[in-house]
Amino acid sequence: MSNILPLFYDLITLLQNPAEFTSKKPSINHISHSLLPFTLHFLIPMSIIITNKIGIPKLFWRLNLYNGLISYTVKKKYLPKNTGIMVYFLNDVEHKYIVMNLRPKIRANPVPEELRGWNWHSPPLKPYYDVKLPMYLVCSSYCKTARDVYLTMVEGKKGEEDFNISLGKAVHEAIAGAIREAKKLNFDAEPPEQENETIQCAVNLVWDYTISACKSSFLKAKAEQPYASEEDVIATSIPFLVEHRMDGTLLGCSGIIAVDCYDYLRNIVFDVKLSSSKNMRLYTTGYALVIESLYEIPVDIGCTVSVSFKKDRLALSKDIYYIDANLRNWWIEERDKKAEIVYNQVDPGKPDECNPKCMFRSICL
Numbered sequence: 021m022s023n024i025l026p027l028f029y030d031l032i033t034l035l036q037n038p039a040e041f042t043s044k045k046p047s048i049n050h051i052s053h054s055l056l057p058f059t060l061h062f063l064i065p066m067s068i069i070i071t072n073k074i075g076i077p078k079l080f081w082r083l084n085l086y087n088g089l090i091s092y093t094v095k096k097k098y099l100p101k102n103t104g105i106m107v108y109f110l111n112d113v114e115h116k117y118i119v120m121n122l123r124p125k126i127r128a129n130p131v132p133e134e135l136r137g138w139n140w141h142s143p144p145l146k147p148y149y150d151v152k153l154p155m156y157l158v159c160s161s162y163c164k165t166a167r168d169v170y171l172t173m174v175e176g177k178k179g180e181e182d183f184n185i186s187l188g189k190a191v192h193e194a195i196a197g198a199i200r201e202a203k204k205l206n207f208d209a210e211p212p213e214q215e216n217e218t219i220q221c222a223v224n225l226v227w228d229y230t231i232s233a234c235k236s237s238f239l240k241a242k243a244e245q246p247y248a249s250e251e252d253v254i255a256t257s258i259p260f261l262v263e264h265r266m267d268g269t270l271l272g273c274s275g276i277i278a279v280d281c282y283d284y285l286r287n288i289v290f291d292v293k294l295s296s297s298k299n300m301r302l303y304t305t306g307y308a309l310v311i312e313s314l315y316e317i318p319v320d321i322g323c324t325v326s327v328s329f330k331k332d333r334l335a336l337s338k339d340i341y342y343i344d345a346n347l348r349n350w351w352i353e354e355r356d357k358k359a360e361i362v363y364n365q366v367d368p369g370k371p372d373e374c375n376p377k378c379m380f381r382s383i384c385l
């Protein structure tokens with residue numbers, strides 16, 4: 021290394037000022053000045069290689085030598101999996117997608133006023149029937165004829181909770197609990213105990229992941245704003261209302277609706293799912309409408325976070341979208357269709373095919 025450094029300095033000096041290179045010897049200050057970019061741009065990527073156990077041939081470098089500075093590019097696929105992907109934190113690519121793609125589209129094609137939640141007192145948002153439905157019944161698509169709505173709301177039946185539903189509940193509680201503990205700066209808090217070993221394993225993964233992400237965000241914000249109060253750093257580095265309770269009665273929903281997460285700095289509604297269905301976006305749409313009806317602020321962006329477990333690994337993916345007029349109209353149609361069933365108390369009957377995951381199979385079949 022001691023043989024390389026003078027050569028490295030010479031190269032930089034030659035590029036910066038060929039005349040100086042031929043006229044004088046380098047001083048210690050010159051050397052340390054030139055070493056700074058070398059340290060920043062060589063040793064740090066090398067540490068990435070070592071920590072990720074990847075070889076130099078797999079690393080793609082782009083060296084740009086100008087004005088004594090070196091920049092490099094490390095191919096993203098060689099960075100650790102899930103880098104920057106956190107349950108409710110958006111990574112750089114997702115931020116860019118929102119700022120450069122979604123927000124301009126939203127400005128060019130804004131939501132019509134009559135479809136804003138604060139217009140709950142006028143059609144089409146005004147509830148047609150005097151019925152209060154839970155959000156999950158408005159948005160669920162388990163039963164094609166919505167017999168689950170009839171059984172729950174008219175006959176007062178309860179479905180059977182299976183493993184997937186227990187897992188989903190435990191994961192939701194773990195994410196919300198981890199964020200609450202992180203906001204109290206209790207980063208060493210333990211995850212809640214579960215009876216089922218598989219569920220415990222999933223809860224531990226989600227808990228560690230969420231609390232680490234919050235800690236990282238908090239420490240980063242604290243270092244960047246050394247004069248900010250602790251409350252301020254918490255409020256801006258973990259800007260999430262989790263399991264926020266809201267009254268949805270203005271829109272014909274129940275009085276205790278809980279949104280998985282609302283990012284109050286960026287006005288984004290999050291919904292966590294452990295399964296996939298075409299109706300996923302309806303949940304965030306419903307929550308956005310309720311937030312608009314209560315707080316009279318526009319909520320244009322929704323994000324559905326799909327969580328899955330592969331052996332002992334947690335896998336996350338995000339669907340980020342504009343809560344546009346189509347989604348809002350679709351939500352209103354679902355609400356009115358299901359409210360009509362409850363109001364008229366008429367059994368809609370069974371569909372040709374029942375969902376194998378439906379909670380009411382023991383009642384209907």
Ligand code: SF4
Pocket residue numbers: 162163164165166167168369370371373374375378379380381382384385
């Ligand atoms: S069991 Fe079939 S009919 Fe009954 S609620 Fe479920 S999907 Fe509908």
